[in-house]
Amino acid sequence: MKVLVTGGLGFIGSHTVVELQNVGFEVVIIDDLSNSSEEVLNGITSITGKTPIFEKLDLKEKSKVEDFFKKYDDIEGVIHFAASKAVGESVELPLLYYENNIGTLVYILKELSKKDKAGFIFSSSCTVYGQADKMPITEDAPVKSAESPYGNTKQVGEEIIRDTCKVTPSLQAIALRYFNPMGAHPSAKIGELPIGVPQNLVPFITQTGVGLREKLSVFGDDYPTKDGTCVRDYIHVVDLAKAHVVALQRLLEGKNKENYEVFNVGTGTGSTVLEVINSFEKVSGKKLNYQIVDRREGDITAAYADTAKANNELGWKAESTLDEAMKSAWDWEVKVRS
Ligand code: WQD
Numbered sequence: 001m002k003v004l005v006t007g008g009l010g011f012i013g014s015h016t017v018v019e020l021q022n023v024g025f026e027v028v029i030i031d032d033l034s035n036s037s038e039e040v041l042n043g044i045t046s047i048t049g050k051t052p053i054f055e056k057l058d059l060k061e062k063s064k065v066e067d068f069f070k071k072y073d074d075i076e077g078v079i080h081f082a083a084s085k086a087v088g089e090s091v092e093l094p095l096l097y098y099e100n101n102i103g104t105l106v107y108i109l110k111e112l113s114k115k116d117k118a119g120f121i122f123s124s125s126c127t128v129y130g131q132a133d134k135m136p137i138t139e140d141a142p143v144k145s146a147e148s149p150y151g152n153t154k155q156v157g158e159e160i161i162r163d164t165c166k167v168t169p170s171l172q173a174i175a176l177r178y179f180n181p182m183g184a185h186p187s188a189k190i191g192e193l194p195i196g197v198p199q200n201l202v203p204f205i206t207q208t209g210v211g212l213r214e215k216l217s218v219f220g221d222d223y224p225t226k227d228g229t230c231v232r233d234y235i236h237v238v239d240l241a242k243a244h245v246v247a248l249q250r251l252l253e254g255k256n257k258e259n260y261e262v263f264n265v266g267t268g269t270g271s272t273v274l275e276v277i278n279s280f281e282k283v284s285g286k287k288l289n290y291q292i293v294d295r296r297e298g299d300i301t302a303a304y305a306d307t308a309k310a311n312n313e314l315g316w317k318a319e320s321t322l323d324e325a326m327k328s329a330w331d332w333e334v335k336v337r338s
Pocket of ligand 1: 125181201217296
């Protein structure tokens with residue numbers, strides 16, 4: 001069974017390719033290498049022994065997308081990761097985000113709509129909930145107006161898929177709303193490769209731990225939480241990757257109840273920033289250099305998933321603890337810097 005993974009050389013994409021290959025899928029990757037490198041192909045191959053087909057392609061070029069689907073007319077499913085994802089950058093460059101995240105989605109859906117049958121998995125985000133009123137967050141929590149163009153591209157992306165599925169019975173789709181992905185494959189052969197100064201907490205912690213960064217700034221400890229720092233649901237990237245495989249299999253085996261479904265993908269456990277720092281210190285045996293600074297504009301106080309729907313309907317559950325995920329992140333950082 002041949003599946004397309006767009007953004008398949010990226011952080012979550014590469015881990016998903018490994019899990020797809022592990023259960024026998026033949027994988028074709030499209031990546032424009034704007035935020036990844038072809039080196040990742042070697043990492044995937046060294047883990048699974050199989051090299052995915054790789055096409056370097058800019059999905060913003062409509063004719064290239066059309067040509068691709070003519071060439072690979074036996075693709076039965078698509079997992080669509082390719083998108084820009086820096087919240088701050090999206091505020092500065094909204095049109096880049098709308099073109100890259102929405103335009104490309106439309107081109108892919110147009111091609112899939114021509115097929116007799118197609119499964120489509122969309123990389124969405126808990127960011128669509130904004131600051132939810134109730135914890136843990138269920139899939140029917142209201143979608144709030146986005147805090148950034150990036151977040152808006154996820155909300156609008158979901159609506160585009162929903163509207164397309166309504167009039168395209170041959171298209172079966174699932175949106176996976178990720179919480180906070182972290183960690184790396186236990187082999188330490190693939191992992192997160194943030195370009196420049198990491199925006200996200202965990203890579204900043206591990207880069208500080210390995211001496212690349214002088215100290216971590218903790219953005220505020222005056223939130224209404226157990227220790228004053230923000231709460232998030234940190235999920236191991238391998239658990240997240242496996243959720244994509246289960247979701248795709250659900251569609252290809254016709255087990256979905258409607259032709260557009262949404263699932264939260266998290267552990268169901270919230271951790272504060274200080275708890276994440278403690279986890280790093282425990283698994284690395286190193287003291288982390290950090291300071292408390294002012295809050296970061298746009299941060300919400302808390303977000304963690306209600307995982308009942310994913311556990312009971314999708315039949316998927318996160319297995320790794322925060323410490324196991326942090327250990328994998330640290331092992332990867334040490335490997336990359338060695
Ligand atoms: C986590 C916590 C920060 C860095 C973002 C996107 C979201 C999704 C995941 C793509 C917050 C604190 C962080 C630092 C800190 N991405 N922090 N010092 O903001 O929850 O989610 O990434 O889908 O859409 O919004 O993740 O890792 O940036 O922050 O104190 O140097 O760590 O304040 O409380 P976030 P994050």
